[in-house]
Amino acid sequence: xxxxxxxxxxxxxxxxxxxxxxxxxxxxxxxxxxxxxxxxxxxxxxxxxxxx
Amino acid sequence: xxxxxxxxxxxxxxxxxxxxxxxxxxxxxxxxxxxxxxxxxxxxxxxxxxxxxxxxxxxxxxxxxxxxxxxxxxxxxxxxxxxxxxxxxxxxxxxxxxxxxxxxxxxxxxxxxxxxxxxxxxxxxxxxxxxxxxxxxxxxxxxxxxxxxxxxxxxxxxxxxxxxxxxxxxxxxxxxxxxxxxxxxxxxxxxxxxxxxxxxxxxxxxxxxxxxxxxxxxxxxxxxxxxxxxxxxxxxxxxxxxxxxxxxxxxxxxxxxxxxxxxxxxxxxxxxxxxxxxxxxxxxxxxxxxxxxxxxxxxxxxxxxxxxxxxxx
Numbered sequence: 001x002x003x004x005x006x007x008x009x010x011x012x013x014x015x016x017x018x019x020x021x022x023x024x025x026x027x028x029x030x031x032x033x034x035x036x037x038x039x040x041x042x043x044x045x046x047x048x049x050x051x052x
Numbered sequence: 053x054x055x056x057x058x059x060x061x062x063x064x065x066x067x068x069x070x071x072x073x074x075x076x077x078x079x080x081x082x083x084x085x086x087x088x089x090x091x092x093x094x095x096x097x098x099x100x101x102x103x104x105x106x107x108x109x110x111x112x113x114x115x116x117x118x119x120x121x122x123x124x125x126x127x128x129x130x131x132x133x134x135x136x137x138x139x140x141x142x143x144x145x146x147x148x149x150x151x152x153x154x155x156x157x158x159x160x161x162x163x164x165x166x167x168x169x170x171x172x173x174x175x176x177x178x179x180x181x182x183x184x185x186x187x188x189x190x191x192x193x194x195x196x197x198x199x200x201x202x203x204x205x206x207x208x209x210x211x212x213x214x215x216x217x218x219x220x221x222x223x224x225x226x227x228x229x230x231x232x233x234x235x236x237x238x239x240x241x242x243x244x245x246x247x248x249x250x251x252x253x254x255x256x257x258x259x260x261x262x263x264x265x266x267x268x269x270x271x272x273x274x275x276x277x278x279x280x281x282x283x284x285x286x287x288x289x290x291x292x293x294x295x296x297x298x299x300x301x302x303x304x305x306x307x308x309x310x311x312x313x314x315x316x317x318x319x320x321x322x323x324x325x326x327x328x329x330x331x332x333x334x335x336x337x338x339x340x341x342x343x344x345x346x347x348x349x350x351x352x353x354x355x356x357x358x359x360x361x362x363x364x365x
Binding site: 005006007015018030034037041042044 | 301304305306307308309310311312313314315317318319320321322323324326334335338339341342343344345346349350
């Protein structure tokens, strides 16, 4: 797979929550925070409860 | 605690309830006399009856079976901890089922009049000027319920014994209204109606100190914060011609963040993207990943927020 560029649309409330995480030191920037979220997340495994 | 003296004692006979003023720093003890009796309960802020215990809020924070170490919360926008369950010797309660009502006994059992929690509660709190419309969903003490994997809820028999009790510490002045559940033809109280003993004690400093702190937040609004704080005195609903909407935080302005993923990151994103929900919509899939990560990392159920099952320690 090659790399890709993604766009994240955020309303100002959502943006504020992520900006606060950045300000708290979770990542140096919101872009880095998004990459961290991807890196630290686990795929949903078979049988795990999901909204249907 | 042994040796303490009650400042009030009362026995609720079957078919009755009792409205009790319980001041901040007092303990209401609700005790089985013979055992196996469900007690329906709600409470009001003694100084503002519009603030009352809200089963939905309590259920959201503590689950279907609140017990020792949990709080009874008031409804939004107050959302305050009204009482604290300091002791619960049986350990089975319910905030899933509504109070039983006259309609239930007529529709299902053919009774035109039958003891029922709504009417008992209503009659008990009439002593303080409240109406049948002021009865709210009940905290059902000693009531055993189950939820199936298919999502239906059932009531089961209970095994509380004589002497089992629940102690509630008042965190504000409340009007507490317990009643002996009127369900004698169902398994809620094992097909019977039995008396319940009530006592009020003054809490010790140690007992008050053992209550966990709950946050005081700006969002916990009281009538002084309401745009309209007047209690409506008429039954008819009439449009306010001068009404201008004042919804909070509008407009919801959007911003866009672009992020470039290398091949490994793109592959991980693809593995995480919930395609069955979001299809080819990468933006929505990414937003889900980011906020799910945030929930797992930051959401604190101790603050009164909903508990997230996958919350990491």
